[in-house]
Amino acid sequence: MEPPGLVVHGEAAPFSTALRSLLNNPQYSDVCFVVGQERQEVFAHRCLLACRCNFFQRLLGPKLGPGMPGPVVLSTVPVEAFLAVLEFLYTNSVRLRRRSAPVSFLFPLMGPVHPVPHTHSGLQRHVHLGPTHFHFCSQLCLEFVVKVLDVELVCEALQVAVTFGLGPLQERCIAFIEAHSQEALRTRGFLELSAPALLPLLRSDKLCVDEAELVLAARSWARVGAAVLERPVAEVAAPVVRELRLALLAPAELSALEEQNQQEPLIPVEQIVEAWKCHALRRGDAARGAPCRRRRGTLPREHHCFLDLPFK
Template sequence: METPGLVVHGESAPFSTALRSLVNNPLYSDVRFVVGQERQEVFAHRCLLACRCNFFQRLLGPEPGPAVPSPVVLSTVPADAFLAVLEFLYTNRVKLCRHSVRLCGRLPASHSGLERNVYQYREKYGYLSLCLEFVVKVLDVELVCEALQVAVTFGLGPLQERCIAFIEAHSQEAFRTRGFLELSAPALLPLLRSDKLCVDEAELVLAARSWARVGAAVLQRPVAEVAAPVVRELRLALLAPAELSALEEQNRREPLIPMEQIVEAWKCHALRRGDAARGAPCRRRRGTLPREHHRFLDLPFK
């Protein structure tokens, strides 16, 4: 009977260092990328990319040829993000920082099929999971809305739940960040539906207006049109009559909320019943400040 061979393992650190030295190294490189708005030139090695990533295998083919673009242009992928992905493909590890996680986790607003596949295979080969592990460890007010957007974009349920729970506990601070203003409507909706936000409804209305203004400026669309997918989740009946009157006046100057939604809130006040107007949510949030008319509401905080 043949004696089994002995498997000998070399030291991993020198091996990883040697492979890392090939990242963006023109030595023996046989494929070139032009990355980002700065058009940074990045060198790579097709055999390594192809064996690590099926997308690159299909893109680059078995050997150089006219079908392979030279250079491969990735104009909207940030150079730092692309180099971090390459480092992971070459060494199976990467050093993460808050800046690189933001770049690598954020999907551009517009991107080619090639760039979209780079993001997809980044996720498939584990780099995104490393980013997520890092994000959870360093999650704070400044990062949480950006992380929530990434979770919604990629359908990462556990991360989305973690981010929403964090925002529920730090609502006022999170809603003042740039990341909040840059949320998409699908990312903002679950927040506005939460009973556990530690913020009063008056502040939430102001935050929603600021969010819609930013979106209107970026998209070149009316504020009311941008706000339409989310404003139905505002609980206007929680506002006192004076606050509701002020909101109605501001809404005339800068439309944000459909008039019928304001009318529904007034019905709750007139009839002194929280369920009087169908579609007018009256549940108090965790951060709702008490007002005299709240004693007439039929739906307390859950």
């Protein structure tokens, strides 16, 4: 058997630079995308996209025939995000910047797949890209977001993680918020969280924030949601307020909360009653529906010595 030949590797940097020069370059391009609300033209090369991505292989396959096909319209994808994907396809690397590529721009490619077939040459095709087609890019974006995570970004990143089912990113975001709870709760991103994204936070024992502050943050969150959705505050808050640990509040705080709740309903009356039951019976397990576990940031109160569910 003839021995295998010697493989000679050229330098990677010049090769990558040469391919990067083709990025969004109309020279030799044979496909055009119309991207974003700005309808910006982005030029690409069918053979390169097809060999790098199965989705583009199906979208730009031989059935289109020779010549320049009609533009592919990606109206819901921000230009920055699409160019980042192309850069990765062309060079196997991508330069992401914190301000030019916010989290909400890095994952919008992962939406429902609804390619609209064209029937005549030259017609535009409107396409929405799907999650499985850009798994390689989503992993890259995940690494980028984790590296630049900060207080202002973390709630936005958490929302993206919940929306697209990115478990590792969700875990990192929750851990970050647990360590910087008070700062994160004051951000605009917190107020814009969806109920499914807020729930895992309110269920955490490791939040470094007192329950009184958490109740105030939940009320602010519900007010913003009520204004946006044009629904009552109590209705917006309903999916999450059960996770507030009212039994941790002192009697005076609970009375003040009850009075405020009468003016602006936020918490179901029966939930407040359950918290009072803990105080009356001096047992943390007396009200099964009222969590009594102390969080990492819970400030000590006199009645806490009667709570028999210690901090974990």
